[in-house]
Amino acid sequence: MKPxxxxxxxxxxxxxxxxxxxxxxxxxxxxxxxERGVPAAYLRELAAxxxxxxxxxxxxxxxxxxxxxxxxxxxxxxHFVHVRSERADATPLLLIHxxxxxxxxxxxxxxxxxxxxxxxxxxxLVIPSVxxxxxxxxxxxxxxxxxxIAAALAELMARLGYDRYGVQxxxxxxxxGPAIGRADAGHVIGxxxxxxxxxxxxxxxxxxxxxxAEQARLQAMxxxxxxxxAYMQLQGxxxxxxxxxxADSPVGQLAWIAExxxxxxxxSKELPEDAxxxxxxxANISIYWFTDTARSVANSYYERFHDASMWAPKPPxxxxxxxxxxxxxxxxxxxxxxxxxxxxxxxxxxxxxxxxALEAPDLLVADVRAFFASLSRxxxx
Numbered sequence: 323m324k325p326x327x328x329x330x331x332x333x334x335x336x337x338x339x340x341x342x343x344x345x346x347x348x349x350x351x352x353x354x355x356x357e358r359g360v361p362a363a364y365l366r367e368l369a370a371x372x373x374x375x376x377x378x379x380x381x382x383x384x385x386x387x388x389x390x391x392x393x394x395x396x397x398x399x400x401h402f403v404h405v406r407s408e409r410a411d412a413t414p415l416l417l418i419h420x421x422x423x424x425x426x427x428x429x430x431x432x433x434x435x436x437x438x439x440x441x442x443x444x445x446x447l448v449i450p451s452v453x454x455x456x457x458x459x460x461x462x463x464x465x466x467x468x469x470x471i472a473a474a475l476a477e478l479m480a481r482l483g484y485d486r487y488g489v490q491x492x493x494x495x496x497x498x499g500p501a502i503g504r505a506d507a508g509h510v511i512g513x514x515x516x517x518x519x520x521x522x523x524x525x526x527x528x529x530x531x532x533x534x535a536e537q538a539r540l541q542a543m544x545x546x547x548x549x550x551x552a553y554m555q556l557q558g559x560x561x562x563x564x565x566x567x568x569a570d571s572p573v574g575q576l577a578w579i580a581e582x583x584x585x586x587x588x589x590s591k592e593l594p595e596d597a598x599x600x601x602x603x604x605a606n607i608s609i610y611w612f613t614d615t616a617r618s619v620a621n622s623y624y625e626r627f628h629d630a631s632m633w634a635p636k637p638p639x640x641x642x643x644x645x646x647x648x649x650x651x652x653x654x655x656x657x658x659x660x661x662x663x664x665x666x667x668x669x670x671x672x673x674x675x676x677x678x679a680l681e682a683p684d685l686l687v688a689d690v691r692a693f694f695a696s697l698s699r700x701x702x703x
Contacts, residue, residue, distance in 0.1 A: 323481065326390040326401060328382050328457065330612050335378060338572055338611060342373035345573045356584060360577045364593070368580060369573050372604055381605035385425070388432065392457070393481065395474040398466070401457035402450040402478060403428075407436040409444035413511070413694055414484040416475060416502070417449045420493020420517065421619060422579040423677070424456045425449050426606045430683040435690070443691050443698070448482060450475060452494070454618035456609045461618040467629040468494070472501035476509070485509060488694055492516040493676065494622070497632075500663060503641035512697045514644040514667075514690055516678055517651065520658035528657055536655050543653035550585060553578070558627035561620030568616035575616065579607050586676035589650045598680040642666040644693030646686065651676035667693045 350362050385403075392401050403425050406412070415435065419427045428449050435445040451458040453471050475498065479487050488511050491499035496515040503513040522529065522540065532540065556564050568575045580594055580603070587597035594603060610616065626632060638660075644667030647654050656668050669689050674682030 323391050323393050326392045326457070327386050328390070330378065330382065334612055338608075339373045341572050342369050345369060345571075360581050360584070365573065365577055365580070369576060371600070372572075372576065372607075376601060376604045376608075378605070378608055381426075381601065381608070384429065385605075390457075393478065395453075395477050395481075396470065397463070398453045398461060398474065399459045400450060400453055400474060400478055401425075401459075402448055404482065405432055405436050405447045405449075407444040407446050412436070412444040412446045413698075414479065414482075414487035415445040415447055415690075415694075416479060416487060416489045417447060418475070418489065418491030418495030418498050419449075419452060419455070420491070420495045421455075421622070422582055422606070422610065423493065424606050424609045425451055426602060426609065427677065427679045429602070431679055431687055431690075434683070434687045438691075443695050445488075445690075445694075446484070448479060448484070448487075450478060452498070452622075454622050455615055456613050459613065459618075460615050461621065464621075465625070466618075466622065467625045468497045468501050468632060469505070469629070472498050472505050476502050476506040479506075479509070486511055488512050488514065488697075490514040490690055492678070494626075497626070500639055500641075500643065503639050503643070504636075507639075507641055510641050512642040512644065512666075512694060513639075513663075514646070514693050516646045516648060516686065517676055518645050518647075518654040518659060520654045520662075523658060523661055531657065532655070536657075539653050539655055546653070553582070554623060557620040557623035559624070561624045562617065564620050565617035568620075569614060572611050575611050576607055579610065583677070586651045587681055588673065588675045597675065598677060602680060639663045642697055644689070644696075645669070646671065646678070646689040648674040648676070648678050648682070648685075650674065667696055 348362060388403050388405050390403050392399055417428050432447060436447055438444050453466055453474055454461040486509055489499045489502050496518045499513045499515055503510045568578060583594035583603055587594060591597040641664060643663040643665050645654055645659060647670045649672050659665055671685050674685055678686040
């Protein structure tokens with residue numbers, strides 16, 4: 323374990339601004355909007371802000387307020403933020419980001435979870451950069467499946483001295499979190515997930531029993547697969563080809579991620595920055611750029627697509643599992659989730675989207691508190 327501070331060289335900041343200002347721009351078809359991808363006019367404005375107004379040093383200082391460390395696990399560098407509560411009864415909690423996320427996602431959760439008001443549960447937080455992402459640096463070999471990542475993060479908690487701990491994760495964190503629960507069931511007290519992916523069982527009786535809201539959610543998942551999943555197919559099948567473009571062009575990296583903040587945030591918001599703080603979004607994108615992790619991040623999807631053991635039938639998980647569903651971006655259906663997980667807590671919200679830690683941190687904090695409090699009380703709902 324070594325202490326770590328984020329210190330991006332000034333030369334990297336200067337190079338980013340130079341590249342942004344020398345972008346060769348494309349244009350749009352007449353009348354085209356977001357349905358064909360990120361509009362050129364919007365992207366030009368966003369890139370200009372990134373180059374001329376965005377203050378990376380302020381975001382860097384904000385992250386460096388918190389203790390950070392790096393360690394080597396299974397041959398891979400692992401970076402983490404570690405914030406201990408002053409409360410003696412605090413529960414250790416591992417927070418796992420997704421794609422296109424980073425440790426930046428959780429900044430608004432740190433104070434409410436580590437220093438809550440009297441009567442609210444407190445947590446010691448461990449917030450890793452998922453191996454291959456951000457300051458954990460590019461992966462150095464193939465084979466970093468979700469199962470291997472789960473084992474590495476369980477080892478991180480052991481090295482930090484946490485014998486019993488909880489897990490929270492969204493997006494790919496909602497794959498890795500339950501995998502940690504399976505791999506380290508003797509130490510994990512519970513797993514909380516948002517953006518959990520559930521799959522139809524194939525049983526006609528299950529489909530017939532779906533409520534109207536659940537049927538709509540299943541149709542939304544089909545729409546996602548048919549019209550919004552090209553990014554996943556490309557990352558999962560030809561990650562190296564994509565990496566050449568994203569590693570060389572900051573505007574390419576900007577468009578690749580900004581599109582997801584548009585499509586996956588609260589549908590009532592017109593633009594990504596209407597749903598999440600603009601500087602926070604750009605801090606997140608900047609981490610992808612400065613750490614040069616386009617290749618290994620895309621390769622994480624390749625590993626997931628080609629890991630036969632991940633998709634093979636397996637017994638349901640036994641660790642208590644809580645799920646928060648945010649209606650604008652989640653497709654989870656409880657009856658399907660219960661086939662794979664020990665669901666003891668289920669909440670549905672009608673505000674926020676795929677990035678609740680950024681969009682609706684109050685709702686996510688409250689749900690995490692409620693789930694882990696239910697475990698400590700022994701009352702499951």
